[in-house]
Amino acid sequence: MQTTGYAAQSADSPLKPYSYDCRSLRDEDVAIEILYSGVCHSDLHTARNDWGWTVYPTVPGHEIVGRVIEVGSKVSKYKVGDHVAVGCMVDSCQECQHCHSGEEQFCEEGMTQTYNSPDRITQEITKGGYAKHVVVREEFVLEVPASLDLAKVAPLLCAGITTYSPLRTWDVGPGSKVGVVGMGGLGHMAVKLAVAMGAHVTVLSRSEGKRQDAMDLNADAFLISSDSDAMAQAANHFDLIIDTVPVKHDVTPYFPLLKVDGTIALVGQVGPMAELNSVPMLLGRRRLAGSIIGGIKETQEMLDFCGRFNILPEVEMIKMEQINEAFERLEKADVHYRFVIDMQASNF
Structure with missing residues (x-):
């Protein structure tokens, strides 16, 4: 044909x-x-x-x-x-x-x-x-x-299955606390799906620009990752962070936000990563994982x-x-x- x-x-x-x-x-x-x-x-x-x-x-x-x-x-x-x-x-x-x-x-x-x-x-x-x-x-x-x-x-x-799969893999449901890094095609789907699963959802962004968008998608909270005080207050908060950023970036600042045994799931970036600092991973038995569709x-x-x-x-x-x-x-x-x-x- x-x-x-x-x-x-x-x-x-x-x-x-x-x-x-x-x-x-x-x-x-x-x-x-x-x-x-x-x-x-x-x-x-x-x-x-x-x-x-x-x-x-x-x-x-x-x-x-x-x-x-x-x-x-x-x-x-x-x-x-x-x-x-x-x-x-x-x-x-x-x-x-x-x-x-x-x-x-x-x-x-x-x-x-x-x-x-x-x-x-x-x-x-x-x-x-x-x-x-x-x-x-x-x-x-x-x-x-x-x-x-x-x-x-x-x-x-x-975009749907790429974000749905880690939510299911790490058993997100009512009472779960989920962070979403990046509010693009993947990120906005992660927010919608996690909210529907009953999780408490926080969007992490470098500036205020996406706050209203996050709220419009029914996110529960908005965290500015460039605000060191706000990041410190959010320590040990999340069960799962879904990182949807599609370019090379440093994920180290997100590790202290995880609870013990918490996970950062990378779904956006493909290729070499920025250098990691293992200290916040070791201190909380936290993990960095990848997920594909x-x-x-x-x-x-x-x-x-x-x-x-x-x-x-x-x-x-x-x-x-x-x-x-x-x-x-x-x-x-x-x-x-x-x-x-x-x-x-x-x-x-």
Whole structure:
């Protein structure tokens, strides 16, 4: 099936229309007409080859909502016309211990990412959601709760599950005290989800600028991390801090804020970290952990949770042909809080 997307041809070139063939439908595959595609900071990093592993041409996009248009002969869960979603993975070995335990993101053979990743069978490089169509293995297609506004669902497939997973891993619930560092696409979802779980939620920011936004999202408190007195008063307070900052930064100042056995979960930064001071870690048996998306079972659980509580990201709708401008704004953190591409309104 031929389709059209927007691709980067090099690290310094703008995204432009690009025609290519989706893979032929296998017996267990679902073909999807893409209706909405979220714009993730990872898309920008990949297009610019910031991480050094981009294969060009690359069609980004791993926050996909669409309509089923064809299914393979062995597909039993979905039918033509169903509204479905696809996140950051489209395949895994399905045989290793992690796949069997529902954590395909840790597949021992390596998950197949939605874009910029070799297909498990053909080795062709996958193309993502900045396109009209995508073909995905049935096990990696997700159901969209009917109660949710379809146009706003896409960012849940990355920003949603990326913040939901550590909240579940560290058993956040009523009585938990959660800090959220950074109030961008990931951070605002962490706040919404933690509040819905019953936690006491504090947003940490370097200045007053995000205070009203935090309160609008129903955060319980706001802590200015550049205020040494306020930071000292908040010592030994949090069970979990979710750090969503996407650039290199010092996490040491946040450790004294944790209770004994508290955790900082890094979900934003990829790559070398600033030098750490181990003293506040040792003195409180505190830990620094990483977390990356979630398995398919947990992602469906997250979607269903959002469906029950009507949790959706704050989004700005754009057309596909506005993606380069959106990337420039994303680089400046000039979005409140996530871009979503409306494919039906786009002309390409």
